Amino acid sequence: MSAAPILITGGAQRLGRYCAERLLDDGHPVIISYRRERDELASLNELGIVTLPADFSTEAGIHDFIRRLKSETRSLRAIVHNASDWAPDTLGEDAGHTFEQLFRVHMQAPYLVNLHTRELLEAGDEPQRDIIHMTDYVAQRGSRKHAAYAATKAGLENLTLSFAAMYAPAIQVNAIAPALIMLNEDDDAVYAEKAKAKSAMQMIPGPDVIYQSLRYLLDNRFVTGVTLPVDGGRHLR
Ligand SMILES: NC(=O)C1=CN([C@@H]2O[C@H](COP(=O)(O)OP(=O)(O)OC[C@H]3O[C@@H](n4cnc5c(N)ncnc54)[C@H](OP(=O)(O)O)[C@@H]3O)[C@@H](O)[C@H]2O)C=CC1
Numbered sequence: 001m002s003a004a005p006i007l008i009t010g011g012a013q014r015l016g017r018y019c020a021e022r023l024l025d026d027g028h029p030v031i032i033s034y035r036r037e038r039d040e041l042a043s044l045n046e047l048g049i050v051t052l053p054a055d056f057s058t059e060a061g062i063h064d065f066i067r068r069l070k071s072e073t074r075s076l077r078a079i080v081h082n083a084s085d086w087a088p089d090t091l092g093e094d095a096g097h098t099f100e101q102l103f104r105v106h107m108q109a110p111y112l113v114n115l116h117t118r119e120l121l122e123a124g125d126e127p128q129r130d131i132i133h134m135t136d137y138v139a140q141r142g143s144r145k146h147a148a149y150a151a152t153k154a155g156l157e158n159l160t161l162s163f164a165a166m167y168a169p170a171i172q173v174n175a176i177a178p179a180l181i182m183l184n185e186d187d188d189a190v191y192a193e194k195a196k197a198k199s200a201m202q203m204i205p206g207p208d209v210i211y212q213s214l215r216y217l218l219d220n221r222f223v224t225g226v227t228l229p230v231d232g233g234r235h236l237r
């Protein structure tokens with residue numbers, strides 16, 4: 001039986017894409033979900049990465065993706081819930097819509113995908129199966145300008161505890177809580193310097209530190225229900 005694939009949601013760019021390509025290099029079949037069509041998808045397909053459309057902005061969209069995933073594979077080695085929107089809080093009439101959108105992508109999608117893919121994870125013939133939630137340092141600290149983002153990431157962090165208890169011992173469930181790992185395109189040098197100063201390590205490390213953390217969880221048979229901080233000592237400042 002060929003190795004069961006690893007699913008990374010939101011894997012068409014940045015951290016998710018980096019980890020998808022590293023997992024492929026390490027010999028894992030990889031499936032990624034994407035929301036927006038883009039030229040890079042062809043490059044990922046040429047590498048052998050399966051790309052599935054997914055829009056988690058509605059419950060129906062989440063169920064559509066689950067059906068699409070089950071049509072693609074009968075088993076999974078791991079699921080990385082990476083899809084996320086770093087949306088700032090909005091005032092006025094949009095505030096509720098913003099919160100709902102972040103709830104759906106950060107909490108409802110991981111919750112429903114985990115509930116509906118348990119049998120895919122258990123169908124794999126490898127001894128270890130993993131679910132990994134990408135949360136955020138601010139889940140434990142809050143955020144003045146991204147309160148809805150932080151709250152829904154905190155909800156995802158809490159889902160880690162519940163699913164770890166529900167799915168043990170067959171499936172391990174953990175989270176990775178990064179602080180700033182890589183800048184966005186519109187981040188300028190002033191922002192970068194201020195951001196570096198926020199952590200004890202005073203660096204913006206790039207995506208490999210996330211892959212190292214993912215690799216640690218995928219290779220460790222005795223870790224479940226934990227959130228792995230990858231924050232450069234942000235909590236020390
Ligand atoms: N980058 C960093 O420094 C940090 C990242 N993190 C966390 O690490 C993870 C990866 O970060 P990063 O690579 O920057 O993430 P991105 O901001 O690049 O988002 C990843 C993907 O999520 C997808 N996505 C967003 N909303 C939806 C939705 N409603 N339905 C389906 N897909 C959606 C997007 O798809 P598309 O592009 O196709 O629309 C996007 O490509 C995230 O969970 C993030 O919160 C935490 C702290 C720091």
Ligand SMILES: Nc1nc2c(c(=O)[nH]1)N=C([C@H](O)[C@@H](O)CO)CN2
Nearest residue numbers: 084085086136179180181182183184
């Ligand atoms: N979905 C995302 N979440 C987060 C991002 C991102 O780019 N996408 N970035 C951060 C950084 O820590 C923040 O400092 C902005 O660069 C947090 N979450």
